[in-house]
Amino acid sequence: MVMRKLELPLSQTQKVRFERAIERLQSLSSTANSDxxxxxxxxxxxxxxxxxxxxxxxxxxxxxxxxxxxxxxxxxxxxxxxxxLRARYKAETGDIVVGRVSEVAQKLWRVELNCTQDGVLKLSSMTTTDDVQRRRTSADELNMRNIFVEDDVVCAEVRTIQRDGTLELHARSHKYGKLEKGLLLKVDPYLVRKSNHHFHYIESLGIDLIIGRNGFIWVGEHVQVRDPMMVDDQKSDTYDADREQIHTSLETRQSICRMGNAIRVLANLGFTVTLEVIMETANLSNSKNIDIHDMLGSEFHVVVAESEAERRRAKRQK
Amino acid sequence: MEYVNPEGLRLDGRRFSEMRQIVAEIGVVSKADGSALFEMGNTKVIAAVYGPREIQNKSQQKIDRALVLCEYSMAHFSTGDRRRQKNDRRSTELSLVIRQTMEACILTELMPHSQIDIFLQVLQADGGTRSACINAATLALADAGIPMRDLAVSCSAGYLNSTPLLDLNYVEDSAGGADVTVGILPKLDKVTLLQMDAKLPMETFETVFALASEGCKAIAERIREVLLENTKQLEYRRGAA
Incomplete structure (x- = not known):
């Protein structure tokens, strides 16, 4: 049988267990929908x-x-x-996406989104610092780098898709904007399902989870109130200094890594990535006392495959 | 030299219309959008597809369709004696040939302003790298979810000792006889590639061409199996909602 191989060394028993889990998944899905x-x-x-x-x-x-x-x-x-299945992200208006700024251009940023083209985030589709609706001046344009620079991770919403495929984004809300102190994970877009909630706040861990529809997933420290963007140079400096002082606690950083690795494991196995499954996987690793760095090993992959098969079976029985 | 013995067997023990063993595998390069490994006997090729993605050289941008770029390279260790040059004329020509073949089957007009990169790396060369590359590229493109008119498949055939031979290996290829490489679109029943590097009488050419087309169809069958298996696998792993 030809199948997408896991690029992991599996021992004989692990191999058998893994294949059995995959077979169970197969039998569960083939009864669900005909070929x-x-x-x-x-x-x-x-x-x-x-x-x-x-x-x-x-x-x-x-x-x-x-x-x-x-x-x-x-x-x-x-x-x-x-x-x-395995294709690049196909945008739809209203999708919440996470991307990385690839270029600061005139009056706009280009954002890499795992799409056929880079997305465009216009300066005019950003909220201003002072929350006032006004025309963007040339001063604003010169201060664009105070908002986002290259390689920043941003979260935005798809505004329109032009006929030629150009993707326009907007960030007209405080929940959108720059993402800091966290991990960006890239999974195949077909593993992300459309849902009403793409922003998740996991209170017990103090973590924010943003599941972008384009397959980019952000795991980061919880931000209480999205700070308004600073345009003024002077203010921005003090603002940076303030941020530097607040360190992310070791515990939070570990939880972020654990969540990140849970997502990586799920993506490697080709399972759908939802909040529920991610949490379950992270908890599973906790309950089995698996270290964060061991989560990407063969054993945990097999365990996750088995638990996923069990989970889907239980769901079907309900 | 005798390439077909009186019993009708070739140097490697195959019959005249027998193909070498085919191994096809999808998903060998984890960072690529689509990738595949294709083996025909001892010939072994890896294909990686990136894109459709934002165009890198803006001046090459096409307004109405995607730009297809292809790079063919042979590993230094792929042949018996170490290869030194990287960008020789042969590689450039092959890149062009493969690019044109793939461009003909990709629905480029659906992805304007973007580019698709196809990288082909020959790990082992034993004749028929051209065909193996096209087959590997097709698999990788299908894996990347790029819309295509049809699967482009290719196979070679030759004519030695007054016998038409399917799927030549390196020894047969370098024997000096004709080597006909055929690329077809099996479903649409069209030819996208036809190359021959010697002369053949018209009637002989017809038989050799027909043999190569048969070979292509057999490969297409195999490629379909692999793709279908892969698609099913991805779908049931993902699971229903």
């Missing part, structure tokens, strides 16, 4: 007597509907489309 996986040029069965609309990832050749990507066939009323 709808297609590959490039795989024909999609459609009822030609009824009308249908061809969506993304399909093309019609000689009256036959063919897939142009590998994925799963989805049907919504008359619309037939192929949901891709």
């Amino acid at each position: 709808t996986s297609v590959i490039v040029t795989g024909s999609i069965p459609v009822n030609h007597e009824e009308s249908f609309l061809k969506g993304h990832g399909t093309s019609e050749v000689d009256g036959e509907l063919l897939a142009t990507v590998c994925g799963v066939v989805e049907r919504v009323d008359k619309l037939v489309y192929v949901r891709t």
